[in-house]
Amino acid sequence: MLIMKSIAPKQRADIGIRLQTKFMIGIILLECMIMTITIMVVERRMHNSILEEFLKRGVTIAKNLAAVNTSLVSTYNYVGMEQNVAKTVSENELVYASIQLFDGETAAYKGVPRFKASLLKSLPATQVSDAGSVSVRYLVLDNDPKQNICEISAPITVLKKHWATVRIGLSLESMNAGIDQTRRTLLILGGIVLIISCLISVLFSTRITRPIATLMKHVEGISKGDYDQEIRVESRDEIGYLARRFGNMQEKLKDHIRIIENSNAELTLTNQRLRYLFDASQAMTSLKNHDRLYDQILEVVLSATDTMAASLLIVEPDDSTRMVASVIKPSVNENDRVKYHRLLEKPPLLDAEPLMFISENASISGLGSPFVKSGISSFPELERISIPLRQSKEIAGFINLIRRQRSIMMLGEIQTLCVLASQTTTSIENIKLFAQLENAYISSIKSLAKSLEFKDKYTHGHGERVANLSREIGRRINLDVHSLQVLYNAALLHDIGKIGIMDNILNKSSRLNRSECQVIQQHPVIGEEILQPIVSLREERRIVRHHHEREDGRGYPDGLMGHQLSVSEKIIIAADAFDAMNSRRSYRDTLPALLIKTELVNNKGQQFDSDVVDVLLEIYEEQLAVRNPHELFEESRLIQLPIAKRT
Incomplete structure (x- = not known):
């Protein structure tokens, strides 16, 4: 027991x-x-x-x-x-x-x-x-x-x-x-x-x-659920008296145990549903993986109700529906899985009023408008329940359930589905708002990057080129999706600190003197400070600060060695230097391709990471393959031209 x-x-x-x-x-x-x-x-x-x-x-x-x-x-x-x-x-x-x-x-x-x-x-x-x-x-x-x-x-x-x-x-x-x-x-x-x-x-x-x-042995047996045993203590002292009194309580205990067991089973089921709802609410607070969130919602539906399969459909702006997730119980055989999947994809009617009466079957008793029950003519043993996810007067989506006709929906299941429907509706709205916020955030990044081009005409397109090149290098090095996005954002903003540098230094056509070099070398630190208030850019801030470090520790502003730099930082260091050599500056023209490759190779392990340079050269060779070979011949005659030492 x-x-x-x-x-x-x-x-x-x-x-x-x-x-x-x-x-x-x-x-x-x-x-x-x-x-x-x-x-x-x-x-x-x-x-x-x-x-x-x-x-x-x-x-x-x-x-x-x-x-x-x-x-x-x-x-x-x-x-x-x-x-x-x-x-x-x-x-x-x-x-x-x-x-x-x-x-x-x-x-x-x-x-x-x-x-x-x-x-x-x-x-x-x-x-x-x-x-x-x-x-x-x-x-x-x-x-x-x-x-x-x-x-x-x-x-x-x-x-x-x-x-x-x-x-x-x-x-x-x-x-x-x-x-x-x-x-x-x-x-x-x-x-x-x-x-x-x-x-x-x-x-x-x-x-x-x-x-x-002897009395303890009998009491222990009763405590384990053996209520039919008889307590036999022959002594006529206090122990015998206790044994006889305990036997009288045994029958009353049986009745109480039965009542408690029934209440406990009901309480366990309720607690189980509450735990499922709590897990679902915890998952809904995270917007990192929307697909997994939808799966978790449906898994809770299957666990908390007597349901064979469930799906979540989102209503698109054109009133069409798109199934974003579906879950079928593992116990369902392969043939039924195909059948259930086809039924789950079927959209309900989108008109709010007729939605309450999809079939001649009435709505589930006591549920009212939030639930709609319909029979399935091709599979009479099954029924489908559609739960509209209402947001104000609009329908954001549906949760479709496939159940057996003979199963009866309990009150606890109804309450659980009502709460889940409300939470899912809120989550869908939050996901939409989060997508809008992400779009606004990306637009802000691009605006910040573009603002620098009005200050330094020679950086026009530099941030975008470095961002695209860095992302391609990261992709070939097998960085994950999140790291690629962080790298791309940081590359767009890596020179944002130059906004704080005076124009006469930034656009100077001749070589910078020592004090001017010290001023312009502050732009990585200024860039980090500009991004400091933006919490979502905390990973990008470190990359922006270190995009002028070197493998040999002779870079700035912190003089970090190669083993202290992340892969993303090593990528942007090489990509930034490459685009600087491959672009026109106020003090020089674009460098020849052969000279660029020579500089990259010669600075392996000193300024640049060797693995990053190998990938960068591979990409550069692919770019050169589509250029006129006569241009490369002309560049080879200029291979001895010195490279001006500029940041």
């Missing part, structure tokens, strides 16, 4: 964490907390016990060593003391052991030699003489964290007088190793207990939540 499919995922998303999982997590967290606290308490007690045992052993060793050396100290038997100290270190794995007399002198020492000096510094003579009881302290020898020592000192007394001090050093590493081993043992035992308790909690939680899982 459509509705329940959309509800089921939402129900799953609302669950989040299952009750069984929450129950298990709660028990496990509690067990982990109890186990952690237990391990920490036991570990602390074990730590204290090990430390106490460690210190007790050390004190015993120190006291025993002091006792066996009492008589030796009183007789100053250093050899005996050395033997006792060495034996004690060996038997008890001490880091060191020493006997220091009351004056600070070391009577005996056994251990790491380098620790001896550190020990003397750590317990000066004054402290030795004052020590009267067993003491414990912790040292770090040689500033090495690994040499953590527990030092235990015991006094040696003779006749109740303090004669010497026994000092033994025990490594804390052995004690820490014992503590670590105890900690590991506790962690292993705790982990085993935790795993066992988790398994028990899983079994326990599964048993408790089993009725809930």
Whole structure:
């Protein structure tokens, strides 16, 4: 079921964490907390016990060593003391052991030699003489964290007088190793207990939540559209009560689902038609491709209505009709396509009043004048519906529909066709206005180009010649239609900036001086500024600015290199220079053909693009082929004439 499919995922998303999982997590967290606290308490007690045992052993060793050396100290038997100290270190794995007399002198020492000096510094003579009881302290020898020592000192007394001090050093590493081993043992035992308790909690939680899982399974099945299943939960607790109440709601839910599905189907169809209308309106706002626009309108008609084929006819000024687009459903076979196409081309009557009654069949009920329905005698199973596209009191065109006779037009289809007819009428009018605007725009371009000819008599026809030549070069280089039009417009206007140049410089018959050259080299920039306010000429503006650049970067006004120039800019650079050489100027006559070709070839890759020059020479050769060969012979004698450096 459509509705329940959309509800089921939402129900799953609302669950989040299952009750069984929450129950298990709660028990496990509690067990982990109890186990952690237990391990920490036991570990602390074990730590204290090990430390106490460690210190007790050390004190015993120190006291025993002091006792066996009492008589030796009183007789100053250093050899005996050395033997006792060495034996004690060996038997008890001490880091060191020493006997220091009351004056600070070391009577005996056994251990790491380098620790001896550190020990003397750590317990000066004054402290030795004052020590009267067993003491414990912790040292770090040689500033090495690994040499953590527990030092235990015991006094040696003779006749109740303090004669010497026994000092033994025990490594804390052995004690820490014992503590670590105890900690590991506790962690292993705790982990085993935790795993066992988790398994028990899983079994326990599964048993408790089993009725809930059963209820969820039935609810999930109902949410997917299986309304015939019976909810079976035998428990007499709250879960059983919920199961019985849910079963009572099941039948009511069936009825509501049916109502919702019907409403949803109708709403979906309405939304679909609205989407088609929106797509059509979006397409109608674009006037770049009129043919595609008409096709899109008809595609919307086929999608939004029960129509087999549709066509759009435009009424010409002489009242004839012209079919501008037709669309037939892909499901129609090839034989029927030919039949439908012939029917779609047939124009309706153009008289507005009789148009409402093309045949004896009445207009579609409820539609009134905008729709006309007619039977087709040669194809009785079909009918044609013509929708006049009215603009004020005139008819701009028709939308023709081919439908099957038995199909019934729904209210939604009627509303969609009414809106489409209105939008199509507006689009046709906009297209006409756009065509008029384009014509006015082209006329403006030509007027701007012509205005320059009144200022500079030597540029008469120059813009048109460069425009035609540029367009031909672009066509042979396979520029697209839009780029060709932009190139043609830019070529017509490329010298429009010369309007801002003074006449005495523009028409000077002699060579221009340096300052005059700088002035006239501003005309590409002036031309761009003149075209700046015209938004539709934004692409042309760049070409106008760069029509005096060069491939080697020595052009003006920006000194661009060849790779920075577009193909259109490269074309107009060559076409402009060619027409300048092939035309009469105030300071010289037209150059000979051979000299023009030589200049073009010699400046490949420097001033001109090589590919553009090749196409230009090809066009020029075709032009020369129709000229008198004697003229070319005369020109060859003038081949050494220099070319005046002019823009």
